[in-house]
Amino acid sequence: MTIAEYAKLSTDEQTGLLKKSGIFIDSYTENKALVMIYWIYGFYVELTHTSTVIEIIPYKRGYRMTDLETEPQPACSLEVACA
Numbered sequence: 001m002t003i004a005e006y007a008k009l010s011t012d013e014q015t016g017l018l019k020k021s022g023i024f025i026d027s028y029t030e031n032k033a034l035v036m037i038y039w040i041y042g043f044y045v046e047l048t049h050t051s052t053v054i055e056i057i058p059y060k061r062g063y064r065m066t067d068l069e070t071e072p073q074p075a076c077s078l079e080v081a082c083a
Contacts (some may be wrong), residue, residue, distance in 0.1 A: 003043045003058050014056045024038060 006014065020040035022045065029035070033054060035048045048055040 001041045004059060006041065006058050011053055011056060015047070015053060018047060
């Protein structure tokens with residue numbers, strides 16, 4: 001399934017696929033809502049909800065990835081001080 005095909009599904013279908021096939025990555029709270037991040041079919045999905053689902057956003061890259069990606073660490077050398 002592609003990200004475009006996933007985005008066309010209903011909220012219930014998207015949520016069902018996340019429960020069945022998604023891999024839970026992380027969660028955090030934002031504005032009193034729980035945001036859960038999943039990996040499914042080669043892309044990420046952000047599920048935001050309180051007592052009901054508020055929003056489901058599929059994405060591959062972009063500003064939503066900044067908290068999940070880590071910067072590569074430089075190798076130790078004479079020019080670079082290592083901790």
